[in-house]
Amino acid sequence: MFLIFPDTVSIADYVSDTLINRIKNKPQIVLGVATGGTMEPIYARFVEQVRQQQLDVSQLTSFNLDEYVGLSADHPKSYAAYMRQHLFDPLGFDGSRNYLPDGLAQRLDEHCLEYSAKMQQHGGIEFQLLGVGGNGHIGFNEPGTPFDSRCHVVQLSEQTRIDNSRFFAENAIVPASAITMGMQDIMDAQEILLVATGQSKAAIVAEYVKNDITADIPFTVLKRHPKAKIVLDQAAASLLPEDLRQRYQAINS
Numbered sequence: 001m002f003l004i005f006p007d008t009v010s011i012a013d014y015v016s017d018t019l020i021n022r023i024k025n026k027p028q029i030v031l032g033v034a035t036g037g038t039m040e041p042i043y044a045r046f047v048e049q050v051r052q053q054q055l056d057v058s059q060l061t062s063f064n065l066d067e068y069v070g071l072s073a074d075h076p077k078s079y080a081a082y083m084r085q086h087l088f089d090p091l092g093f094d095g096s097r098n099y100l101p102d103g104l105a106q107r108l109d110e111h112c113l114e115y116s117a118k119m120q121q122h123g124g125i126e127f128q129l130l131g132v133g134g135n136g137h138i139g140f141n142e143p144g145t146p147f148d149s150r151c152h153v154v155q156l157s158e159q160t161r162i163d164n165s166r167f168f169a170e171n172a173i174v175p176a177s178a179i180t181m182g183m184q185d186i187m188d189a190q191e192i193l194l195v196a197t198g199q200s201k202a203a204i205v206a207e208y209v210k211n212d213i214t215a216d217i218p219f220t221v222l223k224r225h226p227k228a229k230i231v232l233d234q235a236a237a238s239l240l241p242e243d244l245r246q247r248y249q250a251i252n253s
């Protein structure tokens, strides 16, 4: 199901409130977390609310969706650095409960197996936050990725590398491959919230509605999840049929 909000500010409020409720219900929650531009206002709002409410977030565990192969956790463009900047440092996390794939792992396949196993040892993801790529990818599961995949190494598509070049310096090369949680790892989460904002996501969101579940548009798999929500701003919803846009306006928005 969709929830359509007026703008990214109201989305940040909604997602942050949702996270806070889940943490209040269960301080030891296992979260699946994403990086990227979509998440930045959400994490900023969440950090602000945690501080205002003096919420104890010290017991939660997090697993990131993905990391670039070849970037160390200290590399400024690694997802580890992104998480420290936007979430872990502001919340005072020391990283001991915050897992990311290791972009420098020697034996990548083994490392991937260990990463999926570690999630399972923690009882699996209880609440998974997702963004979506312009080609429908979730995590870095590019079009065509089998639905039963677990954590694996992926060659990034040209579109994803172009989309993500905005995060790198002008002449820097975007890594060609990444480690990502698999489609099945994501679908095993008890609850999923996917956020898409901005005009650049409107076309793929419209494709989600037009198509049945297909590996060509990875996030269509969410249609099969019993507790998945897709949260949109007006721009990302702008190519949806009018009746759907009316039906899914978020209450209070």
Ligand code: F6R
Pocket: 033, 034, 035, 036, 037, 038, 039, 065, 066, 130, 131, 132, 133, 134, 137, 138, 139, 140
């Ligand atoms: C990031 C991730 C990706 C992004 C997606 C959207 O950890 O897994 O799937 O969520 O590429 O990125 P933005 O938000 O930058 O448009």
